[in-house]
Amino acid sequence: SWGNVTNTSYMFWNCISLNSVTLPSSWGNVTNTSYMFYNCHSLSSVTLPTSWGNVTNTSYMFYGCHSLSSVTLPTSWGNVTNTSYMFYNCYSLSSVTLPTSWGNVTNASYMFVGCYSLRIINNLEYLGSQTNASDFTGFLEGAQAITGTLTIASKLSRIGIYGQNGHNLKCTGIRLTNGTSTWTGASPQIDVSFCSLNADALNTLFGDLGTVTGKTIKITGNPGASTCDTSIATSKGWTVQN
Numbered sequence: 001s002w003g004n005v006t007n008t009s010y011m012f013w014n015c016i017s018l019n020s021v022t023l024p025s026s027w028g029n030v031t032n033t034s035y036m037f038y039n040c041h042s043l044s045s046v047t048l049p050t051s052w053g054n055v056t057n058t059s060y061m062f063y064g065c066h067s068l069s070s071v072t073l074p075t076s077w078g079n080v081t082n083t084s085y086m087f088y089n090c091y092s093l094s095s096v097t098l099p100t101s102w103g104n105v106t107n108a109s110y111m112f113v114g115c116y117s118l119r120i121i122n123n124l125e126y127l128g129s130q131t132n133a134s135d136f137t138g139f140l141e142g143a144q145a146i147t148g149t150l151t152i153a154s155k156l157s158r159i160g161i162y163g164q165n166g167h168n169l170k171c172t173g174i175r176l177t178n179g180t181s182t183w184t185g186a187s188p189q190i191d192v193s194f195c196s197l198n199a200d201a202l203n204t205l206f207g208d209l210g211t212v213t214g215k216t217i218k219i220t221g222n223p224g225a226s227t228c229d230t231s232i233a234t235s236k237g238w239t240v241q242n
Contacts, residue, residue: 002028009034009057019067020045027053034082039064044092046071052078059084059107066091069117077103077126084135089114094145098123102130105154109137118143121150128154133182136160140169149173149201158185163194165221173201176208188216188241199224206232213237 001024002008009032012018019042027033027049034057037043044067051074052058059082062068069092077099084107087093094117105128112118118140128134136159140146144163147170152159155178163169174192183189192205202224209217217233218241219225230240 001026002030004028005030007032008036010038011036012038012040014039015043016041018043022047023049025049026051027055029053030055031079032057033061034058035060035063037062037065041066043068048072048074050074051076052080054078055080057082058086060088061086062090063088064090065093068093070095072097073099075099076101077105079103080105082107083111083127084109085113086111087115088112090118091116093118095120096122098127100126102126104129104132106132106134108139109135110141111136111139112143113138113141115140115143117145119145119147121146125151125153128152128156130155130178133157133184135185137185140171142167144169146171149175151175151177153177156181157183158189160191161195162191162218163221165194167194168221169195172196172198174205176205179208179210181210183212183215188218190215190217192222193218193241194221197222197224199228202228203232206230206236206238209233209236209238211236215239216241 006029018040031054043065056079068090093115134154138160140161216239225242
């Protein structure tokens with residue numbers, strides 16, 4: 001039991017030889033787990049409690065855990081609002097199972113940056129919030145192995161799922177299905193450059209977009225960027241960067 005502990009942030013900071021941890025079965029009164037396993041390069045196994053309890057901030061929690069290959073999170077997001085940089089540069093992470101119900105995560109920025117081995121994110125459609133705009137800036141930057149169609153159902157202010165020239169992400173579809181997104185973040189509000197989207201996939205993505213004024217979607221480097229029907233987006237007020 002955690003007893004009366006409320007803050008575990010920085011708890012195992014730079015414990016570079018730590019390879020396995022079993023936590024108590026409940027988070028108890030803990031509200032902040034940010035930076036908890038920061039730069040635990042050898043950590044390959046973590047058994048988390050089955051509920052997030054009162055935790056609100058998991059930012060940077062597994063930042064730089066280079067040996068972590070898979071993680072199953074609690075079945076509910078509970079009170080968590082901030083997951084930014086949570087798995088930043090987890091090079092070996094190949095799969096993540098997220099909670100199976102909606103919570104109110106409003107900051108998921110840079111959550112999986114540099115997760116080069118990440119292929120599957122289970123229950124991705126429940127990440128974010130249906131009522132408050134969520135920041136997904138740089139969400140899957142450089143996650144080259146991610147496959148299939150990624151569906152983001154959260155209300156959004158900005159999102160980035162992109163690679164770089166010569167290092168495209170393997171995802172073949174991206175769906176942004178929440179029509180109430182505010183897109184109040186900086187331009188480009190949507191960055192899906194250097195993915196593996198053909199013309200049909202880009203047209204489908206354009207079809208998901210709502211009508212706006214002065215917003216930008218960046219599609220540079222996708223296989224279908226030169227042949228897709230950009231008028232689907234521009235007719236709704238979007239500027240398409242190619």
